[in-house]
Amino acid sequence: MNKAIWSFSENATVAAEIASAATALASAMQGEAVIIDVGSLREVSGATKKLLLKGLAQTDASPEVSAEAIFRAAKQLEPAVILVGATRNGREVASRLAVKMRTGCLAEAFRLSVEDQSLVAERSAYAGKVVARVSCPLPCVSTVRSGSYSKVEVEPNEVKEFEVGEIPVRIRMLRFSKKEAGAVDLKSAKVIVSAGRGVKRKEDLAMLGDLAREMKGALGCSRPLSSDLGWLPEEHHIGLTGVIVKPDLYLALGISGQLQHVAGMKDSKVVAAINTDKDAPIFQAADYGIVGDLYQMVPALHRALAARR
Amino acid sequence: MRFVVCVKHALDESELKIDAGGKPQLEGAPAKMGTFDKNAVEEALRLRTALGGEVVAMTVGRAEARKSLKEALAMGADRGVHVVTEPRVLDPSRTSELLAAAIARTGPYDVIICSEGSSDTYTGLVPPMVAERLGYPYVGYARKLEVTAQVVKAERSLEESLESVESPLPTVVSVVSEINEPRYPTLIQIMQASKKPVEEFQVDQLAITGSTPPTVILSMTSQSSNRKRVLIEGTPDEAAQKLLGALEKEGVLSS
Numbered sequence: 001m002n003k004a005i006w007s008f009s010e011n012a013t014v015a016a017e018i019a020s021a022a023t024a025l026a027s028a029m030q031g032e033a034v035i036i037d038v039g040s041l042r043e044v045s046g047a048t049k050k051l052l053l054k055g056l057a058q059t060d061a062s063p064e065v066s067a068e069a070i071f072r073a074a075k076q077l078e079p080a081v082i083l084v085g086a087t088r089n090g091r092e093v094a095s096r097l098a099v100k101m102r103t104g105c106l107a108e109a110f111r112l113s114v115e116d117q118s119l120v121a122e123r124s125a126y127a128g129k130v131v132a133r134v135s136c137p138l139p140c141v142s143t144v145r146s147g148s149y150s151k152v153e154v155e156p157n158e159v160k161e162f163e164v165g166e167i168p169v170r171i172r173m174l175r176f177s178k179k180e181a182g183a184v185d186l187k188s189a190k191v192i193v194s195a196g197r198g199v200k201r202k203e204d205l206a207m208l209g210d211l212a213r214e215m216k217g218a219l220g221c222s223r224p225l226s227s228d229l230g231w232l233p234e235e236h237h238i239g240l241t242g243v244i245v246k247p248d249l250y251l252a253l254g255i256s257g258q259l260q261h262v263a264g265m266k267d268s269k270v271v272a273a274i275n276t277d278k279d280a281p282i283f284q285a286a287d288y289g290i291v292g293d294l295y296q297m298v299p300a301l302h303r304a305l306a307a308r309r
Numbered sequence: 310m311r312f313v314v315c316v317k318h319a320l321d322e323s324e325l326k327i328d329a330g331g332k333p334q335l336e337g338a339p340a341k342m343g344t345f346d347k348n349a350v351e352e353a354l355r356l357r358t359a360l361g362g363e364v365v366a367m368t369v370g371r372a373e374a375r376k377s378l379k380e381a382l383a384m385g386a387d388r389g390v391h392v393v394t395e396p397r398v399l400d401p402s403r404t405s406e407l408l409a410a411a412i413a414r415t416g417p418y419d420v421i422i423c424s425e426g427s428s429d430t431y432t433g434l435v436p437p438m439v440a441e442r443l444g445y446p447y448v449g450y451a452r453k454l455e456v457t458a459q460v461v462k463a464e465r466s467l468e469e470s471l472e473s474v475e476s477p478l479p480t481v482v483s484v485v486s487e488i489n490e491p492r493y494p495t496l497i498q499i500m501q502a503s504k505k506p507v508e509e510f511q512v513d514q515l516a517i518t519g520s521t522p523p524t525v526i527l528s529m530t531s532q533s534s535n536r537k538r539v540l541i542e543g544t545p546d547e548a549a550q551k552l553l554g555a556l557e558k559e560g561v562l563s564s
């Protein structure tokens with residue numbers, strides 16, 4: 001085992017963040033950060049070294065194939081840590097890698113350090129109620145939450161190649177389509193207006209959408225609206241199993257504030273909440289609360305915004 | 310067709326108490342079947358209705374995990390498998406090792422169905438680890454599933470895309486919660502669930518190599534929320550103006 005910290009994500013944006021996490025960790029332990037590319041990253045930043053795993057057709061880079069390719073390289077080059085972006089595909093890559101390498105696997109880390117030959121990860125648990133510090137002896141694998149590390153603006157200037165050889169493909173891709181931009185908009189939005197069960201009819205979402213536009217923000221929702229009622233596409237769902245956001249302003253309208261929802265927005269800079277129930281848990285997670293009916297408050301906010309122009 | 314559905318007796322995060330020192334009180338905290346696991350059970354039952362066969366509900370956990378197994382049986386699973394363990398929180402490597410061993414012991418199965426993650430720890434690692442240990446493909450985050458005699462066809466819901474994929478059987482699948490609406494068992498079903506067979510395994514009955522170095526939880530502390538919790542009062546128009554004024558001071562209003 002050497003002191004290399006590898007980073008991997010199939011998604012170029014996440015890959016740059018995870019590479020930055022690897023660079024931070026490498027500088028703390030006097031090691032080197034290496035970006036692993038299975039051929040899916042045309043441009044990537046975050047570390048000065050890159051290892052290109054060759055021999056895979058780009059269409060083959062499923063999580064199962066990526067995991068096997070990284071494993072073959074790791075067996076020979078023996079990195080100390082492999083960080084994998086905690087995306088839906090990334091979790092499979094990390095899981096398979098850890099089992100293949102017979103190492104432990106940490107999960108959803110937002111902060112990482114190396115102490116006494118172990119990797120230590122900090123992560124949220126119990127829907128964000130608790131921060132757990134979990135350690136695992138080196139070498140090991142960890143998934144890393146996107147949005148945890150700010151990007152290091154360096155680009156790889158040393159690219160090495162590793163021939164991985166033949167890897168069987170078992171999952172056949174029949175169709176691929178991009179989702180609408182909802183999720184991406186929410187992640188970069190400075191202001192999010194979010195709708196909950198306090199909205200009584202689907203048509204009323206238009207009024208909240210207008211408010212979001214007026215505040216130059218995006219419209220999100222809690223799980224019941226996208227999942228149970230199907231009023232908004234799943235990409236708008238903010239919460240533990242949906243999109244995790246951290247805007248400057250999160251305005252929760254008619255959202256009770258279940259833990260699963262709060263887990264998706266608790267890192268917002270400022271949270272404001274409007275709810276008819278004064279005991280709703282959302283008020284505990286908010287900087288500013290108004291006990292009131294969103295059907296009165298949204299028009300009042302429109303008027304107040306107009307008066308400011 | 311034989312289906313296994315994996316369920317976790319997960320700590321009920323909404324009931325988790327934090328003590329004066331900021332430590333969560335895990336011991337004695339109430340637990341229930343993982344919120345998203347119900348969607349996995351429902352999907353297994355739906356597939357059994359369409360294709361015939363048997364649904365086996367499987368869990369790894371302490372004695373009280375039997376409650377979640379019973380809930381799956383009440384919903385309609387045919388029988389249960391309980392791998393009895395002692396620790397409160399298990400490492401995903403360890404959990405997947407025990408599940409894979411119990412699946413190999415009680416199988417063969419065609420489809421192993423899990424939820425995307427447990428509602429308490431939510432690592433999302435166990436289902437793909439089970440797949441890797443068994444040497445199976447893994448179809449993660451399915452929001453639509455169709456099973457034939459030879460293959461699983463699924464629509465996978467990823468962060469930015471939808472993927473329609475086909476996997477040979479046997480395979481491990483995880484489902485997202487929008488895939489279905491879990492049923493509520495009737496009182497009669499709940500009573501009948503106690504009569505359904507549950508096979509119990511102790512850890513040492515399953516040939517486990519124990520080669521994986523487990524992760525160790527060093528500490529758990531409550532995530533302090535430093536929100537201001539200012540309540541704004543007045544008529545709707547007054548409250549709206551006060552709120553915008555406060556947000557402007559915070560510098561979070563886009564101009």
